[in-house]
Amino acid sequence: MTARLPCPIPAHADLAPGADPTVVTRGHIGSPDPRPNARRLLQGRGTYIDDLRVPRLAHVVFLRSPHAHARILKIDSSTASRAPGVLGVFDGPAIAAICKPWVGVLAHLKGIKSAEQYPLAIERACWQGEPVVAIVAETRAQAEDARELIEVQWEVLPAITDMDASLAGDPVLHPELGDNICFERSVDTGGIDEVFAQADVVVEETFQFGRHTGVCPEGRSILADYNAAEHSLLVHHSTQAPHMIHDVLARHFDIPEAQVRVLCHDVGGAYGIKVHVYPDEICTVATSILLRRPVKFVADRMESFVSDIHAREHKATVRLAARHDGTILGIDLRDLTAIGPYSMYPRTSGIEGNQVVNLTGGPYRHQHYRAHMQAVFTNKNVTCQYRAVGHPIAVAITEGIVDLAAERLGIDPAEFRRRNLIPDDAYPYAFPSGVRFEQLSHQQCLDRLLELMDYEHLRADQAAARARGCYRGIGLAAMIEVTNPSAAFYGVGGARISSQDGATVRLEPTGALTVLCSVTEQGQGTETVFAQIAADVLGVSMERVRVITGDTAATPYGGGTWGSRGAGIGGEAVLQSARALRAQVLDAAAAILSCDKAQLDIAQDAVIDRLSGQTRLSLAELGRICYYRPDTLPAGFQSELVATRHYVPRDYAFAFTNGIQASWVEVDIETGFVQLLGHWCVEDCGTVINPLLVDEQIRGGVVQGLGAALLEECCYDDQGQMLNAHLGDYLVPMALEMPDIVCAHVQTPTRTSELGAKGAGEAGTAGAPAAVMNAINDALRPLAARVTAQPFTPERILAALGRV
Amino acid sequence: MTLPEAEITLTVNGRSVRRRVEPRQHLIDFLREGLDLTGSHVGCEHGVCGACTVRVDGRIVRGCLMLAVQAAGCSVETIEGVSESGELADLQSAFHQRNALQCGYCTPGMLLCAAELLETTPNATRAQIREHISGNYCRCTGYQAIVDAIETTLTARRAGRTAD
Numbered sequence: 001m002t003a004r005l006p007c008p009i010p011a012h013a014d015l016a017p018g019a020d021p022t023v024v025t026r027g028h029i030g031s032p033d034p035r036p037n038a039r040r041l042l043q044g045r046g047t048y049i050d051d052l053r054v055p056r057l058a059h060v061v062f063l064r065s066p067h068a069h070a071r072i073l074k075i076d077s078s079t080a081s082r083a084p085g086v087l088g089v090f091d092g093p094a095i096a097a098i099c100k101p102w103v104g105v106l107a108h109l110k111g112i113k114s115a116e117q118y119p120l121a122i123e124r125a126c127w128q129g130e131p132v133v134a135i136v137a138e139t140r141a142q143a144e145d146a147r148e149l150i151e152v153q154w155e156v157l158p159a160i161t162d163m164d165a166s167l168a169g170d171p172v173l174h175p176e177l178g179d180n181i182c183f184e185r186s187v188d189t190g191g192i193d194e195v196f197a198q199a200d201v202v203v204e205e206t207f208q209f210g211r212h213t214g215v216c217p218e219g220r221s222i223l224a225d226y227n228a229a230e231h232s233l234l235v236h237h238s239t240q241a242p243h244m245i246h247d248v249l250a251r252h253f254d255i256p257e258a259q260v261r262v263l264c265h266d267v268g269g270a271y272g273i274k275v276h277v278y279p280d281e282i283c284t285v286a287t288s289i290l291l292r293r294p295v296k297f298v299a300d301r302m303e304s305f306v307s308d309i310h311a312r313e314h315k316a317t318v319r320l321a322a323r324h325d326g327t328i329l330g331i332d333l334r335d336l337t338a339i340g341p342y343s344m345y346p347r348t349s350g351i352e353g354n355q356v357v358n359l360t361g362g363p364y365r366h367q368h369y370r371a372h373m374q375a376v377f378t379n380k381n382v383t384c385q386y387r388a389v390g391h392p393i394a395v396a397i398t399e400g401i402v403d404l405a406a407e408r409l410g411i412d413p414a415e416f417r418r419r420n421l422i423p424d425d426a427y428p429y430a431f432p433s434g435v436r437f438e439q440l441s442h443q444q445c446l447d448r449l450l451e452l453m454d455y456e457h458l459r460a461d462q463a464a465a466r467a468r469g470c471y472r473g474i475g476l477a478a479m480i481e482v483t484n485p486s487a488a489f490y491g492v493g494g495a496r497i498s499s500q501d502g503a504t505v506r507l508e509p510t511g512a513l514t515v516l517c518s519v520t521e522q523g524q525g526t527e528t529v530f531a532q533i534a535a536d537v538l539g540v541s542m543e544r545v546r547v548i549t550g551d552t553a554a555t556p557y558g559g560g561t562w563g564s565r566g567a568g569i570g571g572e573a574v575l576q577s578a579r580a581l582r583a584q585v586l587d588a589a590a591a592i593l594s595c596d597k598a599q600l601d602i603a604q605d606a607v608i609d610r611l612s613g614q615t616r617l618s619l620a621e622l623g624r625i626c627y628y629r630p631d632t633l634p635a636g637f638q639s640e641l642v643a644t645r646h647y648v649p650r651d652y653a654f655a656f657t658n659g660i661q662a663s664w665v666e667v668d669i670e671t672g673f674v675q676l677l678g679h680w681c682v683e684d685c686g687t688v689i690n691p692l693l694v695d696e697q698i699r700g701g702v703v704q705g706l707g708a709a710l711l712e713e714c715c716y717d718d719q720g721q722m723l724n725a726h727l728g729d730y731l732v733p734m735a736l737e738m739p740d741i742v743c744a745h746v747q748t749p750t751r752t753s754e755l756g757a758k759g760a761g762e763a764g765t766a767g768a769p770a771a772v773m774n775a776i777n778d779a780l781r782p783l784a785a786r787v788t789a790q791p792f793t794p795e796r797i798l799a800a801l802g803r804v
Numbered sequence: 805m806t807l808p809e810a811e812i813t814l815t816v817n818g819r820s821v822r823r824r825v826e827p828r829q830h831l832i833d834f835l836r837e838g839l840d841l842t843g844s845h846v847g848c849e850h851g852v853c854g855a856c857t858v859r860v861d862g863r864i865v866r867g868c869l870m871l872a873v874q875a876a877g878c879s880v881e882t883i884e885g886v887s888e889s890g891e892l893a894d895l896q897s898a899f900h901q902r903n904a905l906q907c908g909y910c911t912p913g914m915l916l917c918a919a920e921l922l923e924t925t926p927n928a929t930r931a932q933i934r935e936h937i938s939g940n941y942c943r944c945t946g947y948q949a950i951v952d953a954i955e956t957t958l959t960a961r962r963a964g965r966t967a968d
Contacts, residue, residue: 034900034901034903035900035903038899038900038903038905038908039900041905041907041908041911042887042896042899042900042905042908042911042915043843043883043884043887043896044841044842044843044844044882044883044884044887044912045843045887046843046908046909048842048845048909050836050842050846051836051842053840141826141828141829214943215941215943216943217845217847217853217855217907217909217910217941217942217943218845218847218907218909266907266908266909267907268845268907268908268909269906269907269909269943269944270907271943300849301847301848301849301850301853522906522907523905523906523907523908523944524906525903525906692902692903693903696903696906696944696945696946696949699945699946699948699949700906700943700944700945700946701946702946703945703946703947704943704946726850727848727850727852727853727941728850728851728852732941732943733946733947734938734939734940734941734947735933735934735935735937735938735940735942735947735950735951736934736935736938737938738934738946738947738948740948740951741946741948764946
């Protein structure tokens with residue numbers, strides 16, 4: 001079942017003597033190596049921001065708006081300023097005096113608009129949780145005590161909390177913008193009305209998606225250390241994109257780029273939450289500059305719920321036209337999403353809706369598509385890109401309507417997909433929304449999935465269960481996924497966000513390797529796969545490779561970790577830099593051994609004779625000579641034992657991946673509870689560099705999707721108050737309710753890189769909610785009940801059953 | 805309002821410690837800020853996520869739901885202590901081999917929670933493992949690898965006991 005294309009990884013450790021070094025044999029690449037950097041985390045020896053110990057460290061906390069929309073009439077901080085330990089109390093104008101405001105728009109999202117945003121609200125607060133006053137003290141407890149002493153006089157303003165009301169535009173949240181529409185986009189292939197008029201069957205459904213958020217185990221954290229003596233700024237930050245933050249800080253605080261350094265240590269979960277520019281984090285930097293001492297901010301859980309970005313509040317109405325034989329003819333979509341009062345900076349809050357337009361219907365081969373999406377402002381917390389950005393919505397819309405069409409036509413949902421999924425020999429393929437696919441494997445993945453889950457057996461089990469009054473269901477969800485994004489994602493829109501990444505590989509005097517890469521690590525295992533790649537290319541053992549990431553003063557420049565790009569883009573940069581270094585090491589070896597470079601190879605930490613395989617020179621000896629006894633090298637020869645290369649995809653805007661998931665559930669029709677009996681995911685991320693890490697990325701992603709489907713929602717009242725900003729009330733997946741998840745892979749390496757790797761980190765989250773929705777509806781089918789609003793809580797299921 | 809500091813004496817990872825603490829200070833903040841034992845983490849500060857799980861007199865507690873003064877006279881063990889003693893070396897190794905952690909923030913609490921199960925329920929089933937750790941929030945792994953690692957350790961320890 002597995003398609004494995006030739007993948008030209010260069011010669012490495014287990015290359016047989018005399019073999020062609022360009023032929024692929026795999027050593028570490030493809031091996032389930034455990035992560036070397038996990039050992040420190042297992043012993044409590046990690047370093048998260050709150051673990052740093054810095055002299056003269058001060059602590060900042062924020063007074064946040066208790067109202068969704070209110071004018072700030074007066075702030076009295078006179079008592080707080082005199083409270084024990086307090087070093088400074090700052091309001092919006094005080095911070096704005098040293099920090100330029102921002103507007104979260106990008107040129108390639110035509111027409112997107114937003115209002116100027118400051119680190120602290122000025123004159124008006126626009127969501128419950130917006131930071132209004134910063135209080136800095138010697139200890140966090142003192143700062144929190146002083147916060148209690150601040151008095152703010154508010155004039156409460158009408159809050160826009162409903163997206164339809166926002167669209168109607170009464171009132172307009174930012175009057176200078178004219179209306180409440182942040183961004184809208186349309187796609188129309190033409191001919192859609194004719195296709196629907198002539199179709200044998202047309203199905204229509206409205207799907208709703210509740211807001212949810214990332215709930216990183218470690219709250220957002222930043223420690224800013226401004227050095228007034230040299231006007232320099234060192235920032236320790238729990239972030240996914242250190243170079244992006246570096247650039248933002250330099251520009252907004254007018255500090256020369258070379259005098260800023262951003263350091264990432266261990267990051268306690270990110271999932272897209274920590275790739276944005278947050279007002280409170282920028283304000284923390286400002287207080288460090290104003291007080292000329294280090295200041296730390298760590299978001300607590302309750303403020304995280306109202307200040308970490310939210311995502312996914314959508315209402316989408318979709319129609320699908322099909323022939324009697326099940327052929328999908330066209331899809332027609334209208335999507336409305338509410339993004340909060342501002343478009344987030346610098347990636348904007350338009351991308352999620354944009355992705356819904358790009359991706360809906362994506363696995364299928366219909367040629368008629370029309371979509372219209374509007375993103376509107378509301379007085380709720382800001383939304384932005386969170387793991388799988390737009391995909392869970394697009395996949396649920398698509399797979400929900402596909403299942404409805406299959407039901408209407410009396411075709412088994414697996415068979416319906418087989419007839420409509422783009423054939424595996426149809427590539428390259430242009431999808432009607434405008435995206436292009438290099439090579440996907442939908443049909444292979446479907447076959448593999450049905451075999452893995454034993455589809456026929458489950459259908460028999462389902463029928464037997466129904467006969468005894470037990471409601472079980474099977475849900476399928478095919479998907480496409482954006483990975484390895486090129487400059488088309490942000491750069492073309494004017495964002496100073498790098499789509500290229502770089503790696504430096506250096507041979508040390510002992511023959512060890514140091515790899516420095518601009519892609520960062522939050523536990524996915526990026527550092528491990530970089531070590532695997534470097535070890536393979538250079539014939540060095542894994543334990544002799546050290547990987548350094550997350551330091552803008554040390555690594556090459558790059559984008560960091562987001563958009564499922566770490567292995568595919570960062571990995572290719574490591575591969576190319578390791579190849580360059582390999583050639584340079586052989587140059588040095590040839591000079592030392594006075595032989596032709598072509599006679600030499602590297603394996604098992606040594607330069608060997610290519611034909612006989614005999615060791616000629618250990619890398620440690622080579623390092624010793626080149627670094628300590630260069631006087632013994634031939635005259636005029638200078639060894640270069642370090643190489644840097646960069647990589648960015650150019651042929652395709654994105655390396656699309658594909659996959660399919662299945663969910664097997666039992667619905668208790670008395671209580672509305674859903675029990676997850678099984679979950680399967682077959683995914684094609686191209687070359688699998690480390691199957692252990694890829695599978696756990698998939699499983700973790702699936703469980704985030706299961707949370708979205710069944711548990712997670714940021715519930716707001718009509719005054720714009722979040723009602724469950726507490727981990728006791730906002731439900732997250734815990735071990736007890738989660739199923740074991742079976743993963744399998746089809747490997748279709750991308751030809752746009754030598755490594756052939758595409759992204760895998762978001763696939764699980766993209767498809768799981770749709771699979772669960774379809775499984776629940778499959779279970780409820782005999783009862784003529786359907787659910788279409790996520791999360792599928794017991795209350796909503798009982799309502800669909802007419803029981804509440 | 806802050807109350808006068810109280811002096812407490814307790815044992816932390818086998819060593820006697822005497823400190824003055826604010827009565828309102830939580831045990832987890834005392835361990836992290838007062839003793840620089842930063843291996844235990846603060847996740848929610850309301851007793852839900854389990855990232856601050858430590859042992860007090862042999863039983864696991866939430867460090868954010870107990871005050872430091874309540875630990876006076878007690879024996880407290882943290883991830884640093886159990887790592888040094890080697891008590892959990894097999895479990896830590898199983899977590900490592902199975903990649904039962906990603907960001908690692910929940911891991912110290914998860915390990916101490918799992919260690920309790922290893923002691924109290926040597927024949928635990930997968931369902932019992934899942935139930936036992938269901939008070940410890942992990943956002944990265946989806947839990948399956950954690951369950952696998954604990955199951956592997958349980959099995960190995962049972963085999964070790966049989967061999968003895």
